[in-house]
Amino acid sequence: MACILSVCLMVNAITKSTKHDPKDKYTFSMQRHDAKKFTINGSSMPDVELVILMEQALKQPSSSTYKVKVDNIRWDTQYKKLWSDHINTIDHWNKLVYRYNVKSDEFVFHKKRKKK
Numbered sequence: 001m002a003c004i005l006s007v008c009l010m011v012n013a014i015t016k017s018t019k020h021d022p023k024d025k026y027t028f029s030m031q032r033h034d035a036k037k038f039t040i041n042g043s044s045m046p047d048v049e050l051v052i053l054m055e056q057a058l059k060q061p062s063s064s065t066y067k068v069k070v071d072n073i074r075w076d077t078q079y080k081k082l083w084s085d086h087i088n089t090i091d092h093w094n095k096l097v098y099r100y101n102v103k104s105d106e107f108v109f110h111k112k113r114k115k116k
Contacts, residue, residue, distance in 0.1 A: 035066075036065070036066050037068075040068060041072065043072070046072045046075060050070065053068055057096060060111060061111070062113040065109070065110040066109050066110065067108050068109075069105060077105070084098060084099055096110070097110055
């Protein structure tokens with residue numbers, strides 16, 4: 001019984017400490033970002049479709065994150081890593097934060113956010 005009471009008190013203390021303070025300038029530093037998910041499959045040219053989505057990302061606000069899964073026989077994990085590395089060397093794509101997430105097998109990219 002005492003153990004349950006101490007857990008309840010801890011939860012109550014944590015809840016009180018995490019409430020929104022409108023005067024706190026760091027409150028919104030962890031805002032959620034809009035994630036747009038796409039899957040490219042059955043296409044003979046997945047690279048073209050991926051580039052179209054990347055161009056869209058350049059035109060969107062930086063809060064728009066794109067998550068793109070490419071299901072194609074020719075695009076194995078190694079090729080996807082090489083693609084991501086190559087994109088990051090091209091000047092045109094410097095305004096994008098672009099990476100390949102091996103764990104989720106997705107390309108994740110968004111426009112670079114301006115530092116304040």
